[in-house]
Amino acid sequence: MEEAVRKEIEKICNEELAKRTWGAKLSKANKGGMPRYLITDYRAFGLVTGIVRYFIHRENIHERLFYRGQTEEWALKPSLYRNIETHDKMDLADSWRKQALEVLEKEKFDYKGTPDEREALAQHYGLATSFIDIVDHFQTALWFACDGQKDNNSVGYIYVISVPEDKATIIDLRNKPSKWLRPHVQQGFCFKMNHISQCGLVPKDYHIMTFVVPRELLERWSNYDVIKHNYMYPPEEDDSSYGFWQKVENHLNKVGLGTTPQTWIEERMDEKARA
Numbered sequence: 001m002e003e004a005v006r007k008e009i010e011k012i013c014n015e016e017l018a019k020r021t022w023g024a025k026l027s028k029a030n031k032g033g034m035p036r037y038l039i040t041d042y043r044a045f046g047l048v049t050g051i052v053r054y055f056i057h058r059e060n061i062h063e064r065l066f067y068r069g070q071t072e073e074w075a076l077k078p079s080l081y082r083n084i085e086t087h088d089k090m091d092l093a094d095s096w097r098k099q100a101l102e103v104l105e106k107e108k109f110d111y112k113g114t115p116d117e118r119e120a121l122a123q124h125y126g127l128a129t130s131f132i133d134i135v136d137h138f139q140t141a142l143w144f145a146c147d148g149q150k151d152n153n154s155v156g157y158i159y160v161i162s163v164p165e166d167k168a169t170i171i172d173l174r175n176k177p178s179k180w181l182r183p184h185v186q187q188g189f190c191f192k193m194n195h196i197s198q199c200g201l202v203p204k205d206y207h208i209m210t211f212v213v214p215r216e217l218l219e220r221w222s223n224y225d226v227i228k229h230n231y232m233y234p235p236e237e238d239d240s241s242y243g244f245w246q247k248v249e250n251h252l253n254k255v256g257l258g259t260t261p262q263t264w265i266e267e268r269m270d271e272k273a274r275a
Contacts, residue, residue, distance in 0.1 A: 001061055001162055001205055009055050009208070010035050013048050022047065026212065036210045039158075042221050045138045045211070049160060052208055056162065063162040063206070064170065066134035066189060069144030070157045076207050078192065079128040081200025083262060090199055092268050096261035100127060100252060107248045110176070120171040120190035124183050125245040127252075128260040131171070131190035132202070134161060140187045142213065142222035147229065149215050156218045158211040161202075163191045181239040186232055 010025075013035070017023045022041035039045065053065055068076075080093050101119060104110070104127075110118040123129040135141050138158065145156025163170055171190045173183035182188070193202060219225065236242040249259060257264055 001056075001063060001208070003205075005055055005059055005061070006034075006205075006208065009052055012051055013037070013209070016047055016051070017044060020044075020047070023211075034204060034207050034209055036212055039211045039213050040217070042217075045158075048209070048211075049138065052160065052162070061162075062165045064136075064165060065208075066136055066161045066163055066191070067138050067141035068132070068134050068159040068161060069141035069146075070159065071145060071148050071154075073157050073210070076132065076159065076161070076202040077200050078130050078132050079123070080130050080261065081196075082128075084199050084265075086199075089265055089269070090196075092265045093200075093261050096257060096264050097130065099255075100257055100261075103251050103255070103257070104248055107244070107251055109244050109248050110180075113176070116169055116192075117171055117173075117176075121173060121176060121180065121183065122245070122248065123190055124173060124186070124188050125242070126249070126259050129190075129192075130196070130200075131192045134163070134189045134191055135187045136189060137187045139222060142218055143224060143227060143232065145213060146215065146218035146222050146224045147232070149218065152215060154215045156213050156215065158213065160208045160211070162206050162208050164206060167195065168193050177241075179239075180241045181234045182232075182242075185234065 014025050017025070017037065020041070022044035023037050023039040026036040026038055028036070037048065049065060055061070056063055056065065080097055081090065084090055084093055101115065104118050104122055110121050113121065119129050120131045123131045123133065141158045142156070145158055149156060168191050173180070173188040173190065176183060178184050252259055
């Protein structure tokens with residue numbers, strides 16, 4: 001999304017929120033420079049994201065709007081590349097990913113899916129991948145922003161992300177058979193940028209804004225007291241395909257890869273240093 005359009009969206013959002021007193025722009029932007037809004041009225045989500053959607057439609061922008069709920073304000077980066085800050089580690093992360101995807105294939109994990117679908121589904125069950133989990137349903141994003149919060153004075157973060165259809169791969173995991181129950185109850189999507197740069201960081205052009213929501217409101221609006229953790233992460237007896245993931249996880253651990261690349265990368269870096 002072009003900078004001029006983003007600025008116009010921000011201006012209108014500022015005016016509309018102030019007029020209705022449903023929230024307010026926070027004076028401190030995040031490191032990427034995108035606006036942050038403290039939200040105090042549930043209607044603000046529909047108002048603000050409706051403004052963004054209208055501009056995407058009006059300007060014929062080939063992007064799709066999604067949300068991501070987080071308990072911390074982390075950078076928008078795939079789990080594969082978290083804590084990766086050098087090209088050497090990027091290369092090792094990609095090598096780890098290649099080997100991990102080979103394990104998925106050997107274990108026939110989502111054997112009817114495409115390689116991208118297989119990777120995205122594994123991301124949903126716990127594998128570090130080049131994809132990022134997102135949803136198109138802001139109540140679900142609110143639930144994830146609340147899950148794990150322990151401090152009554154804490155806040156959660158809802159990222160509004162406009163994913164470019166021509167520069168990213170978007171996977172709707174709800175198209176999988178419902179025996180894979182987790183992505184269905186979580187309204188699960190994944191996306192990855194087709195060109196990886198900045199050590200995996202998603203360009204700030206696509207992170208439109210961040211909603212900051214106090215914990216008390218997160219709990220109320222997400223219905224967190226009713227929708228328990230094991231509803232959103234169904235146990236093995238309810239999610240009949242969880243056993244397929246357990247086979248993959250056991251295989252990854254057996255060959256020394258694990259489900260995330262950090263330890264494997266550090267071991268390769270140590271071997272290189274000793275050579």
